[in-house]
Amino acid sequence: MLQTAHIQRDINSVRTEVLLQVFADRILVLVTQLGKVGNLIQATLPSTVHLPPQPIDQPSEGNLLPAPHPSIEVTSLLGSAPSAHDQQLHSLYASQIATLVWTIQQPELLSDARRSVIVGVALKRQDPGVEDSQKRETETFLAIMDMTRELLQKK
DSSP states (O other), X not given: OOSEEEEEEEETTEEEEEEEEEOSSEEEEEEESSSSOOEEEEEXXXXXXXXXXXXXXXXXXXXXXXXXXXXXXXXXXXXXXXXXXXHHHHHHHHHHXXXXXXXXXXXXXXXXXXXXXXXXXXXXXOOTTSTTHHHHHHXXXXXXXXXXXXXXXXX
């Protein structure tokens, strides 16, 4: 995995960026549709917890994401989401991105202790009154996870 990587795409006509920065003690992943850092959330998991390896993609089953471990601890570090729904969504982003980092990380990043993952989330608000907003929210989530996976798999 690269020490710094960046990717951008249009998701549902919204410019979306994912930035990955590897530090000695943590890994930072910023997800933004607003051009700013947003709500910073730290995800931690004890190094004693075993995570299964990344699932092999099987076209018949779609591009499955590894399930976040129930022992993941999510802590808000800076900022807050504008609503309770967005706070839950940001926690989901942090848990899933951290799980991807921990299951895909390359051997050179493995150490005695599993690194914490700090996730910055700044997403354009979905209008709950708009038809199919939940579908768009799901599409955005899956597209961002694909972008994150792509960054993590770069050599």
